[in-house]
Amino acid sequence: MFEDIVINVEDLDAVYDIDVERNVYVHAVDGVDLQIRRGEVIGIAGESGCGKSTLAKVLYGFIHPPLRVRKGSVNIYVDNVKYDVLKMNSEERRAKIWWKVISYIPQNSMNVLNPVERIRDHFIEVLKYHASTVDISKVVGFIEGMGLKREVLNAYPHQLSGGMRQRIVIALALMLNPRIVIADEPTTAVDVVLQRGILQLLVESQKRLNNTLIVITHDMGVHAMITHRVAVMYAGNIVEVGGTTAMFENPLHPYTQGLINSLPRIGDKSTRVGLAGSPPDLRNPPPGCRFHPRCPYAMDICRREKPPTIKIDRDRIVSCWLYMKR
């Protein structure tokens, strides 16, 4: 395997079952290939319902019904050890990889703390399970590094503001120095000043620990500010992957183009146009390219056949018939 790959996702297909007998399901992740590199900040972009959170859950191995993985593999390579995430059961994942190798900051993270447990006990619980010693003074140093006072350890979650709780969850996720951190919409419910602070915290700790940060958000502005590479998802497919700067300068996939060009900016009143239509129902996705009903350049072949993944250069891949050389 390549040395710089930390997660290798191959041909991943995941569904949410609705009616098993009649074989009705939501096809949330469809044929996803993605290589995540060691030490990078990679963003996963896309609108609500495009499958980005589902992909994150599968990468972390947090797979509970109705979510089901139909095929594909997720391999994590850390410290010369390979972990085949989908072949492990939950107990193995908890014992071997969660918190130490990979950690997950869930969506709405300000509401995931146990309301009847002090903040201190949240930290102790994780340390007891995963570390040989429980050293609360280390925890104090750690949360002070996040701009929190040591007194918060004695507080219950409801006594802290949303931003403070969010920082606590981030502190928990980073405490055991995981090599991979997945942050799923880490700042959607917070105001912009706090959003900036929290994202800076994540980026700084990524630099300090030299680990891999996967940021999942619909906010293209956030991707532009913190990621090295972005993977754009649409209706369960990855439609484009590329370096952040190159992608914002020259988006290739018509969906990425629409997403980036529709964003207004302060100081610019020029007219912007959004995409027509809305994302498809994934219980019954359109044939061929799933974007074709909204695509301004749709051709015959787009309606019939799935587009191939085309490698444009070392960093950029796009899944679109427009870039197929004849």
Added chain:
Amino acid sequence: MANLLELRNITKIFRYGLFGFRFKAVDSVSLSLEDKPLIFTIAGESGSGKTTLARIILGFHIPEYGEVLYKGKNIHKLRGYDVKWYRREVQAVFQDPYASFNPLKKVYNYLRETAINIAGIGRDEVDGYIDEVLKAVGLSLDKVVNKYPHEFSGGELQRVAIARALLTKPRLIIADEPVSMLDASLRINIVNMFKDFKERYGISFIYITHDLSTAYYISDNIAIMYRGSVVELGPVEKVLTEPLHPYTQVLIESVPIPNPKARTKWLETIKLSSVVEEKEFIARGCKYASRCPYVMKRCIEEPPPDIAIGSRVVKCWLYSEQKT
């Protein structure tokens, strides 16, 4: 020019618990909208009082102090025919369209009721009229007529909500976070529609949002709110590109910009505060004092006055010498 809408010293007090803590969700806010088509943004973070202010303008809340004048009439004292007149003139669009419509009722029934009861359209003309208005938002009657709210996507249902508001031929629409539930690629289409309605039909909008980028894109004037007070007010080009109030400055610097070249500046480390919000609401002086980098003794002791600078008003002691 006479004002279309005028808010004079509006204060709204809320309480927590029976004997608990009282705070001013809206604290002596004065604003006015000139009587010409314009888009006025009220921007602020969650808890700034912007939605409470919208609900006061719509008559859902009665303020403890101050009055709201629409075309010179106090809207909280309207009686009889005037109530219906105000409902026709001023319409609303809310954040979550699925919460605005009863899930058990076909949306067509809402449109029909609004058209007949409030707009006063005759029963035989009503379908034609509804179709015409739906076409203005990019839908049509046959796409809507037999559907329940859950059969629409979020973007479509928000269009239906906007069409419902347009049915009464309103002069003013209060849009409270109308696009924050929608996906980025659909947001711009909705705000473009507001711009278009302003120009085509002469409708004014009060656009309530936390999103400064769309605010800049569509509005003429903007008021920035913080903890119940308007801290800066003026033409959007001025306020958002040359902000005066320290809070407006931090706010604008923190907006992520969809351009990786702006990254270095955005990543310059800011300090996260651990200020408790409740304390700011009841602060004696400036409510931003506990976070402000330029805080002076006076800021903690006395509430800052509104200071007019050129075309705008800023509530900050830093500018008190420049008072004209």
